Amino acid sequence: MMENSTIAAIATPPGQGGIAVVRLSGPDSYRVAEQVFRPADSRKRVADAKGYTALYGQFADGEELFDDGVALFYRAPRSYTGEDVVELSCHGGSAVARRLVEACLAAGAVPAGPGEYTRRAMLNGKMSLTQAEAVMDLISAGGRQGAALANAAKEGALARKIAAQQEVLTALQAHLTAWVDFPEEDVPALETDALRQSLEQVKAGLEELIQNYDAAAVLREGIDCAIVGRPNAGKSTLLNLLAGFDRAIVTPIAGTTRDVVEQAVQLGEIRLNLFDTAGLRETDDPVEAEGVRRSWAKLAEAGLVLAVFDGSSPLAKEDLDLAKRCAGCRAIALVNKEDLPVQFDTGAIAPYFAMVIPVCCKEEGAKKVIAEAVARLLGTARIDPHAASLSGQRQLSAALRARDGVQGALDAVDTGFGLDAVSVCVDDALEALYELTGENASEAVIDQVFETFCVGK
Numbered sequence: 001m002m003e004n005s006t007i008a009a010i011a012t013p014p015g016q017g018g019i020a021v022v023r024l025s026g027p028d029s030y031r032v033a034e035q036v037f038r039p040a041d042s043r044k045r046v047a048d049a050k051g052y053t054a055l056y057g058q059f060a061d062g063e064e065l066f067d068d069g070v071a072l073f074y075r076a077p078r079s080y081t082g083e084d085v086v087e088l089s090c091h092g093g094s095a096v097a098r099r100l101v102e103a104c105l106a107a108g109a110v111p112a113g114p115g116e117y118t119r120r121a122m123l124n125g126k127m128s129l130t131q132a133e134a135v136m137d138l139i140s141a142g143g144r145q146g147a148a149l150a151n152a153a154k155e156g157a158l159a160r161k162i163a164a165q166q167e168v169l170t171a172l173q174a175h176l177t178a179w180v181d182f183p184e185e186d187v188p189a190l191e192t193d194a195l196r197q198s199l200e201q202v203k204a205g206l207e208e209l210i211q212n213y214d215a216a217a218v219l220r221e222g223i224d225c226a227i228v229g230r231p232n233a234g235k236s237t238l239l240n241l242l243a244g245f246d247r248a249i250v251t252p253i254a255g256t257t258r259d260v261v262e263q264a265v266q267l268g269e270i271r272l273n274l275f276d277t278a279g280l281r282e283t284d285d286p287v288e289a290e291g292v293r294r295s296w297a298k299l300a301e302a303g304l305v306l307a308v309f310d311g312s313s314p315l316a317k318e319d320l321d322l323a324k325r326c327a328g329c330r331a332i333a334l335v336n337k338e339d340l341p342v343q344f345d346t347g348a349i350a351p352y353f354a355m356v357i358p359v360c361c362k363e364e365g366a367k368k369v370i371a372e373a374v375a376r377l378l379g380t381a382r383i384d385p386h387a388a389s390l391s392g393q394r395q396l397s398a399a400l401r402a403r404d405g406v407q408g409a410l411d412a413v414d415t416g417f418g419l420d421a422v423s424v425c426v427d428d429a430l431e432a433l434y435e436l437t438g439e440n441a442s443e444a445v446i447d448q449v450f451e452t453f454c455v456g457k
């Protein structure tokens with residue numbers, strides 16, 4: 001279908017840079033490249049260039065030569081997409097790269113859609129759907145562990161793990177089918193214990209993936225984190241500590257922060273999108289009241305809450321209100337101003353938090369203590385970044401369906417429902433696993449996956 005067209009797009013980010021890369025992929029890549037690229041060595045011809053070679057030359061728009069650079073050649077099927085590919089590296093201003101793309105389009109290429117290179121790679125059997133999704137995760141990863149997780153998926157860690165489970169279920173299914181469909185053929189009955197063992201094994205593998213989903217997502221994508229507490233507890237001081245610079249105004253005057261101040265920071269392996277909020281208190285000032293309303297809203301929608309309490313002043317009603325609101329949230333209580341004499345009743349708020357930690361947000365050392373607490377609470381510390389992990393709702397819901405199918409099969413075994421009931425459940429589980437790896441994903445699902453890609457990838 002679309003393999004007939006040759007696509008062109010800028011593969012590097014917009015803006016100024018040393019080089020920009022314009023990528024061509026498709027059957028006419030060499031013919032298009034020949035028109036926009038003149039090798040410096042006039043004896044060389046683009047059409048004769050072998051795969052994995054490079055030529056230096058000039059870029060042409062009609063007769064005008066507007067830049068010089070390098071062309072890299074790949075011959076099908078040994079390229080990223082599996083098609084003929086030419087990568088043109090020009091100088092990295094947007095004007096030059098855009099002109100080069102326009103010249104390619106004038107020479108017969110068509111603009112690439114989002115993720116179209118990776119999509120072609122998938123359709124040409126270069127990678128599975130989960131590997132394509134991993135490419136996107138790798139591009140957008142902010143931290144090292146998140147990138148390692150994505151790389152493991154790109155290298156097929158998830159695909160291999162799922163394939164092993166499919167194998168177990170398929171073997172089981174073959175046996176069940178033979179037994180159910182050909183009772184007169186003398187097929188040996190499946191031992192209930194062996195059947196249960198195989199199903200439990202697959203279930204355990206799926207459970208592990210499902211349980212690590214949230215923590216893996218945090219490593220890959222980061223998490224929204226609300227900083228909340230009474231006025232003057234030290235919320236803005238905490239934000240500045242984690243940001244590493246004076247992001248928010250800090251004063252001894254209560255009610256300094258009124259709007260939500262947002263700042264992304266890298267805390268150990270986790271990217272936190274921090275939201276510093278207005279201090280929680282009753283107020284007649286309509287502006288501050290709106291700030292307080294937004295603070296409560298942030299607390300409710302954030303994936304992580306850092307509740308800051310002033311350890312140098314007695315427990316107030318607002319402190320207790322806040323603690324109660326944090327019950328059931330992923331929240332850490334930071335009892336601040338550890339350097340001052342303690343006045344605060346920590347015991348009163350402790351029941352509502354997973355962790356209560358005394359800190360001094362004016363001191364650099366607090367950052368490490370908070371980073372460790374956050375990693376422990378979010379479970380990122382226990383993730384092996386080189387192991388298989390699920391990424392995105394699509395993969396998670398397929399894994400959940402597969403797990404439910406296996407559980408259904410186990411229930412059927414235990415309640416003595418008969419092997420045809422077991423067989424139906426195993427079928428459901430297998431189908432969900434095939435959907436996960438993309439082996440029977442519909443065109444619509446594939447479209448949805450690639451919608452989120454950037455052009456040029």
Ligand SMILES: Nc1nc2c(ncn2[C@@H]2O[C@H](COP(=O)(O)OP(=O)(O)O)[C@@H](O)[C@H]2O)c(=O)[nH]1
Nearest residue numbers: 232233234235236237250251252337360361362
């Ligand atoms: N002694 C001491 N003072 C602190 C500490 N953290 C913050 N403060 C002070 O407490 C006051 C209020 O801090 P701020 O961050 O603006 O509080 P916010 O209203 O919660 O944002 C400022 O004068 C800070 O310098 C701390 O750990 N120790």
Ligand SMILES: [Mg+2]
Nearest residue numbers: 235236256257
């Ligand atoms: Mg503040």
